Amino acid sequence: MHVIQHIEGRDLLFRLAISEAELAEVVTAKVLSVATEMQAKGLPVVEFAHSIKTQDSLITKLLAKKETVAAQVYDRTRFRVVTKRREDLLPVLYYLTQRLFPFHLVVPGQTENTLLPFKQVLAENPHFEQFIPKLQLDRDFEDREGPGKNIYSGNSYRALNFVVDIPVRMDAYLPTPEEDDRQRKGRIVISLVEFQIVDEETARINEMGENSHDAYKRRQKKRVLKRLSQGLVVPKRQT
Numbered sequence: 001m002h003v004i005q006h007i008e009g010r011d012l013l014f015r016l017a018i019s020e021a022e023l024a025e026v027v028t029a030k031v032l033s034v035a036t037e038m039q040a041k042g043l044p045v046v047e048f049a050h051s052i053k054t055q056d057s058l059i060t061k062l063l064a065k066k067e068t069v070a071a072q073v074y075d076r077t078r079f080r081v082v083t084k085r086r087e088d089l090l091p092v093l094y095y096l097t098q099r100l101f102p103f104h105l106v107v108p109g110q111t112e113n114t115l116l117p118f119k120q121v122l123a124e125n126p127h128f129e130q131f132i133p134k135l136q137l138d139r140d141f142e143d144r145e146g147p148g149k150n151i152y153s154g155n156s157y158r159a160l161n162f163v164v165d166i167p168v169r170m171d172a173y174l175p176t177p178e179e180d181d182r183q184r185k186g187r188i189v190i191s192l193v194e195f196q197i198v199d200e201e202t203a204r205i206n207e208m209g210e211n212s213h214d215a216y217k218r219r220q221k222k223r224v225l226k227r228l229s230q231g232l233v234v235p236k237r238q239t
Contacts, residue, residue, distance in 0.1 A: 002104055009167065009190035016173050016189070024077045027166055027191045031079055034100045043092055046200055047082035078194040086199040089116060089160070090125075093197060101164040107192070110163040115198060118142045157206055160197045165190040 013023075028050050035048040083092050097103050119139065122128055132139060167188050174180065174187055198206065209215070 005167075005188075006165070006190060008184065008186040009165075009188055011184070012170065012186045013189040013191075016170060018170075018173055020076070023168075023189075023191055026168055026170070026172075027077055027193060030166065030168055031100065031193070034096070037099065038092070038095060043095060044084035044088040045081060045092060046084055047080065047203075049080045051078055051080075077191070078196065081195065081197045082203050083197070083199045086202070087124075089197060089199060090121070093160075096195070101166055105165040105167070105190075107163040107165065112159065112161040113142075115158045115160045115202060156210070158198070158202050159206065161194065163192060163194050166193045 031050065032048070035045070038045050038048070081092060081096075083089055119142070122132075122139070168191055169187055170189055171187060175182075177185075206212075
């Protein structure tokens with residue numbers, strides 16, 4: 001069913017007359033409506049911000065990657081969630097999986113978790129041990145695979161980053177169900193969105209020294225310059 005939902009969602013998106021910018025607006029409206037819910041319920045979220053990656057940032061990121069396919073940029077639309085305390089991270093993450101995206105829509109291989117090591121979560125929440133036998137992966141999986149880390153981030157940078165397929169209803173772009181004469185009646189598309197979740201103290205540390213965004217961009221641009229200069233023949237100076 002998961003595969004069928006993806007196929008139907010991608011097919012509908014391909015057929016709709018909607019730009020990436022319009023889709024980003026629809027997705028943003030959906031996500032921010034959940035953010036408003038969280039605020040109304042008193043969840044300890046101090047920041048819930050969104051951003052759209054600029055064309056300059058897209059070009060820099062693609063040139064810095066080994067793979068240079070635009071479709072592999074997952075964070076065109078991204079959201080940053082900052083909780084009050086570190087212990088608030090799990091409740092907020094759980095709420096998002098219940099109200100915004102099912103866990104199975106998290107994109108495999110695109111998670112960077114340097115903030116909540118699995119074994120540390122177990123140590124801090126002993127009652128989670130009862131669910132270990134039901135997991136598809138063993139408790140040592142993260143030790144073997146590593147947490148995943150952006151090579152341009154500072155050594156002490158900590159965050160939980162992941163990419164999800166957000167399901168979005170497109171009723172505004174489709175005829176009403178009574179007038180819908182399409183052979184395939186799907187009304188939901190899938191859009192890739194990146195989330196970053198941190199606590200307030202970690203967010204503060206992440207903006208200091210080598211962890212700052214400016215330092216990140218410098219390292220990334222240095223990589224781009226190195227890549228673009230490979231193979232160039234630099235003429236020797238005439239003496």
